[in-house]
Amino acid sequence: MHTDGYKQARRVLVVTAVEAEQAALQHGLGGDGRFTAVAVGAGAAMAAAGTMQALQEDRYDLVVSAGIGGGFVGRAAVGSLVVANAIVVADLGAQTAEGGFVAIDELGFGTGRFAVDEAAARQLHAALIARGLEAVLGPVLTVSTATGTAATAAELCARVPGAAAEGMEGGGVAAAAVRRGLPVLELRAISNAVGPRDRAAWRIGEALAALEAAGPVLLEVL
Numbered sequence: 001m002h003t004d005g006y007k008q009a010r011r012v013l014v015v016t017a018v019e020a021e022q023a024a025l026q027h028g029l030g031g032d033g034r035f036t037a038v039a040v041g042a043g044a045a046m047a048a049a050g051t052m053q054a055l056q057e058d059r060y061d062l063v064v065s066a067g068i069g070g071g072f073v074g075r076a077a078v079g080s081l082v083v084a085n086a087i088v089v090a091d092l093g094a095q096t097a098e099g100g101f102v103a104i105d106e107l108g109f110g111t112g113r114f115a116v117d118e119a120a121a122r123q124l125h126a127a128l129i130a131r132g133l134e135a136v137l138g139p140v141l142t143v144s145t146a147t148g149t150a151a152t153a154a155e156l157c158a159r160v161p162g163a164a165a166e167g168m169e170g171g172g173v174a175a176a177a178v179r180r181g182l183p184v185l186e187l188r189a190i191s192n193a194v195g196p197r198d199r200a201a202w203r204i205g206e207a208l209a210a211l212e213a214a215g216p217v218l219l220e221v222l
């Protein structure tokens with residue numbers, strides 16, 4: 001089959017922020033040669049620079065931004081997985097004098113919204129569920145400052161209806177992938193709730209375990 005041939009040949013770059021995320025994914029991916037996982041640093045700027053460098057060093061057909069993230073309450077629980085159906089740089093824009101927010105798209109200076117490979121995102125989400133993993137399909141926000149109050153969480157939910165998770169790298173990875181004409185996905189394993197800062201409630205180990213568990217599903221679907 002043509003699709004099988006394509007699947008065999010497809011090379012996937014997985015971009016994480018830190019080595020713990022990279023290692024979790026590498027374990028889950030079991031050393032499959034089609035997949036390369038790199039850790040490029042936290043934040044969208046590091047993510048964009050690191051992704052572009054990796055894309056210059058080798059040939060890839062798909063780019064996946066992956067790591068731990070915050071889950072919006074009622075949408076994605078700690079320990080679950082979120083597959084992005086859109087990547088939204090949620091704080092890229094201008095604040096109004098009244099304290100409102102105008103997105104970069106409305107300002108006419110470009111876009112903070114990146115489309116994902118929708119078919120692959122849907123397939124990945126369905127396959128995670130089929131494997132018995134808790135997973136949600138929804139917008140994943142990229143922010144420069146992790147949300148620390150209920151008011152900011154509510155503001156982001158109003159800004160991006162259906163927001164499921166937030167992280168700091170997706171928009172940067174997507175910008176580099178799009179610049180190279182490549183499709184992109186984002187996968188977040190939830191380590192904490194988006195809302196009032198509570199460092200003691202973070203479950204990074206649980207999130208890394210979920211990321212590792214997603215590895216075989218990435219192999220199966222991508």
Ligand SMILES: O=C(O)c1cccc(C(=O)CC[C@H]2O[C@@H](n3cnc4c(=O)[nH]cnc43)[C@H](O)[C@@H]2O)c1
Nearest residue numbers: 017042043068069070146147166167168169194197
């Ligand atoms: O100390 C804190 O209160 C704090 C709150 C949120 C994030 C951090 C980090 O240093 C982690 C940054 C790192 O992890 C990803 N991540 C995980 N949870 C979130 C979140 O709720 N909001 C944004 N980013 C998150 C992120 O992608 C970075 O790679 C510390």
